[in-house]
Amino acid sequence: MQLKNKEHYGVDKAVSEEVEALRHSDSLCYNCARFKPGKPDQCPAAEDFFKACKKWNLAVAVCMCPSDMFVLAEKNFHAEVDSNNVFGLGVGQG
Ligand code: SF4
Numbered sequence: 650m651q652l653k654n655k656e657h658y659g660v661d662k663a664v665s666e667e668v669e670a671l672r673h674s675d676s677l678c679y680n681c682a683r684f685k686p687g688k689p690d691q692c693p694a695a696e697d698f699f700k701a702c703k704k705w706n707l708a709v710a711v712c713m714c715p716s717d718m719f720v721l722a723e724k725n726f727h728a729e730v731d732s733n734n735v736f737g738l739g740v741g742q743g
Contacts, residue, residue: 650665650667651665651666651667652664652665652666653666657706657708658706660706662706668710669708671710672708672709672710673725673727674725674727675710675712676709676710676711676712677711677712677713677714677719678692678695678698678711678714678726679725679726679727680721680722680725680726681695681714681719681720681721681722681726682720682721682722682723683695683718683719683720684722684726686699692718694714694718698711
């Protein structure tokens with residue numbers, strides 16, 4: 650396992666580079682049409698998950714979701730953030 654230290658939202662974190670890369674490309678939430686952070690129709694499960702991650706300074710790659718909830722998106726959310734700067738954070742942050 651490759652680990653690095655990274656400051657993220659003001660907190661020094663241990664980061665698995667392999668999982669971090671997968672999180673951006675393959676996490677189900679980032680590839681789901683119901684993943685809409687900051688919008689009223691955001692998936693409630695993803696919103697609860699996000700709140701727990703924020704509370705504990707964690708980042709996760711979601712690898713399972715009930716098939717009656719998941720809706721495959723046309724575009725990966727992280728790619729959308731990179732191209733549209735959705736949160737005003739700059740390219741590649743998230
Ligand atoms: S339905 Fe599942 S994959 Fe889609 S945003 Fe919600 S928790 Fe994530």
